[in-house]
Amino acid sequence: MSAVGPVLGVRDLRKDYRQRPVLRGVSLDLYPGQLAGIVGENGSGKSTLLRILAGDLAADSGTVERAGLLGCCPQETVLHQAFTVAQHLRFFQAAYGLSHLTRAFELLEQLNLSDYRHERVAALSGGTRQKLNLVLALIHDPQVLLLDEPYQGFDWETYLRFWDLAGALRDRGCAVLVVSHLAYDASRLDILYRLQAGVLRQPEQPEPGVVAV
Numbered sequence: 319m320s321a322v323g324p325v326l327g328v329r330d331l332r333k334d335y336r337q338r339p340v341l342r343g344v345s346l347d348l349y350p351g352q353l354a355g356i357v358g359e360n361g362s363g364k365s366t367l368l369r370i371l372a373g374d375l376a377a378d379s380g381t382v383e384r385a386g387l388l389g390c391c392p393q394e395t396v397l398h399q400a401f402t403v404a405q406h407l408r409f410f411q412a413a414y415g416l417s418h419l420t421r422a423f424e425l426l427e428q429l430n431l432s433d434y435r436h437e438r439v440a441a442l443s444g445g446t447r448q449k450l451n452l453v454l455a456l457i458h459d460p461q462v463l464l465l466d467e468p469y470q471g472f473d474w475e476t477y478l479r480f481w482d483l484a485g486a487l488r489d490r491g492c493a494v495l496v497v498s499h500l501a502y503d504a505s506r507l508d509i510l511y512r513l514q515a516g517v518l519r520q521p522e523q524p525e526p527g528v529v530a531v
């Protein structure tokens with residue numbers, strides 16, 4: 319696959335909720351410059367897996383090894399209604415210890431968000447909030463990026479922009495993992511997994527085109 323080692327190495331993750339198994343032995347390697355997807359039905363455990371990978375939730379057993387800066391776009395937006403887009407950027411700039419917001423402004427442009435800089439989140443549409451949620455996961459230029467349903471609420475043009483951005487991040491050497499219950503255009507991905515019955519399965523021969531879940 320790659321001469322470089324994985325930036326995310328996951329071995330035999332298991333997680334039960336009240337004795338009900340959700341993850342039954344998930345293993346995965348993610349490499350720099352790899353764009354990977356995980357699809358699975360509602361309730362199959364995708365968010366549980368992503369939260370464990372992000373260090374937000376403890377697994378019952380198994381290991382997660384990560385190298386490099388992490389960026390994470392959770393399913394629930396991490397926004398405050400009363401703050402503007404620009405205030406969110408400054409808040410995350412301080413949290414990440416960034417000296418400037420050049421990359422953030424570049425991302426706003428790419429997602430057509432620049433005109434909303436001085437709008438409060440309360441006044442933004444759902445899709446626009448999701449764009450901001452995505453930008454906040456990216457402004458510190460992470461090496462590993464975990465995206466949970468990142469394009470929910472996006473219109474078609476923004477959906478396409480999202481995939482352009484994901485491809486550009488891959489080309490910068492970022493390892494990108496996109497999780498969704500929706501069908502994927504599998505041809506955009508380097509690798510596609512299906513989370514089913516608590517384990518990741520790799521389709522034997524990924525077909526180009528849309529893969530239905």
Ligand SMILES: Nc1ncnc2c1ncn2[C@@H]1O[C@H](COP(=O)(O)OP(=O)(O)OP(=O)(O)O)[C@@H](O)[C@H]1O
Binds near residue numbers: 360361362363365
């Ligand atoms: N805190 C919790 N306590 C108990 N059960 C939980 C908890 N969180 C999730 N579950 C259950 O674990 C299973 C997996 O949930 P999870 O949110 O990981 O699935 P998902 O694949 O992300 O679903 P969706 O596509 O609907 O977002 C579901 O049956 C859910 O009800």
